Amino acid sequence: MADYTTLILDEREDRVHVALNRPEVRNAIDATMVAELHDVCYRLEREPRILILSGTPATETAKGVFASGADIAQLRERRREEALAGINASIFIRVAQLPLPVIAALDGYALGGGAELAFAADFRIGTPSVKIGNPETNLGITAGAGATWRLKELIGEPLAKEILLAGRVLDADEALAAHLITEVHESADLLAAAHALADRIAAQDPLAVRLTKTVFHAPREAHPVIDTLAQGILFESDAKFTRMDAFLTGRASRTTKGTAT
Template sequence: MPDYTTLLVDEREDRLHVALDRPEVRNAIDATMVAELHDVCDRLEREPRILILSGTPATESRKGVFASGADIAQLRERRREEALAGINANVFIRIAQLPMPVIAALDGFALGGGAELALAADFRIGTPSLKIGQPETGLGITAGAGATWRLKEVVGEPLAKEILLAGRVLTADEALAARLITEVHESADLLDAAHALADRIAAQDPLAVRLTKTVFHAPREAHPAIDTLAQGILFESDAKFARMDAFLAKRASRTTKGNPA
C-alpha cells in the first residue's frame, strides 16, 4: 500500500483495516484524507476485500475518536463550486458502493462528515463513549455528504429530523436502540469485534456476498429481475457446488452416526 499521511493501513488477504490518522485534529476529514480514501477505493474496486474503517484508538492519556467531522478550517474557505463538486459526498458514495462489505468501528466522536462516513458503511459498531450526530446546521450549512437521505433509511424520519434539524447527538445506548449501530464494545475490544464480524463475512462465499450486497442496494423496481440474474450467476459457480457438496456430506455423516441434526 502507498505511504499515506492521514491513514494507517493494515492489509490482509481478505480485508483492509484503514484507520483515520489525524489525532491532532480529532481525525477531521481534509482534502488529503479524501484523496487517500479515493486511493483505497481504487484498490478495493480492483481487488475486492472487506474494509474496516476506524479512528484513533483510546490510550491511557487520550480518548479514542473516529472523526470529529470535516476539517472546518478548509470548509470555511470552500465556496459554491467546491460544494457543487461534492468533495466528501463522492468518496463516501464510492465507499458505500465497494464490492465487499464495509465495517465502521466507532469510538468517541463521529460527528458531521465523520457520521456520514460511518453511514456509508454496511455495518457500524461502537464503544460506550460514542457520540454520533450531524451538527452542520449549527455551522450554517447542511449535511451534504449523505446524511440527509441515508440517516432516515437507518433510523427513521422522526429521529433523523431531530438529528439533522435540531442538532441532537446520540450516545452509544441511543444509537444502539435506534439500530444506527448494532454492537457496543469497550474501546480495547472494538477492533477485535470488528475483525470478528469480518471473519463471519469472510467465512461466506465471496462472490455470493458481493452479489447479495449488489442486490440488496438495488432500487425497488430492479427486483425481482436482479435477484434472478444474481442467482443464475451463482448457480453456475464452483463455490456453490463445493459448499453444497460439503453440506450434504456433513449431513450424511451425522445421519450415519445416528444424529440427524
C-alpha cells in the first residue's frame, strides 16, 4: 500500500490494521484522511481482507483517542456544494460495504464523524475511557454522514434521539449496555482483542463470510431470493466440501474414540 500522512498501516495476509494518525488534533477527520481511506477501500475491494480501524493508543502521558470528529476548521469553510457532495458520508458508506468485516477498536473519544466511522463498522469494541456520541446540533449542523439512520438501527430510536437531538454522549458502560460496543478491554489490550476477533472471523470460510455479510445487509424485499442465490454459490465451492468432509471425519473419529472407551 502507499505511504500515507494521516494513517498508519499494518498489513497481514488476512487483514489490514489502519490506525488514524492525526494525534495533534485528536485524529480529526480531514480531507486528506478521507482520501487516504478511499485508497485503502479501493485496495480492499480488490483484495478482500478484514479491516481493523483504531486511533491513537493511550500512553503514560496521554489518553487514547479514536477520532474526535470531522476537522472543524475544514468543516467551518464548507458550503452547500460540499455538503451535497457527501464527502464524509461517501467514505463511511464505502467502509460499511467492504467485502469482509470491519472492526472498530475504540479508545477515548469517538465523536461526530469519528462516531459515524465507528457506526459503519461491523463490530465495535472499546476501552473503559470510550466516549461516543454525535454533538453536531451543538455546532449548528446535523450528523450528516450516517448517524441519523445507522444509529437507530444499532441501538433503537429512543436512545438514538437522545444522542442526536439532546447531545447525549455514552460512556463505555452505557455503550456496552446498548450493544453499541460488544466488548470492553483496557487500552493496552484493545488491539490484541481486535486481532483475536479478527482471528475468529479469519477461521471461517472467507467466501461464506463475504456472502453472509452481503445477504445480511440486503434490503428486506431482496429476501429470500438473495439467500438462496448465495447458498447456491457456496454449495458449489471447494471450501464447502473440504470443511464438511473435515467435520464428518472429525465426528467419526470422536464417535470411534467414544465407543473404544
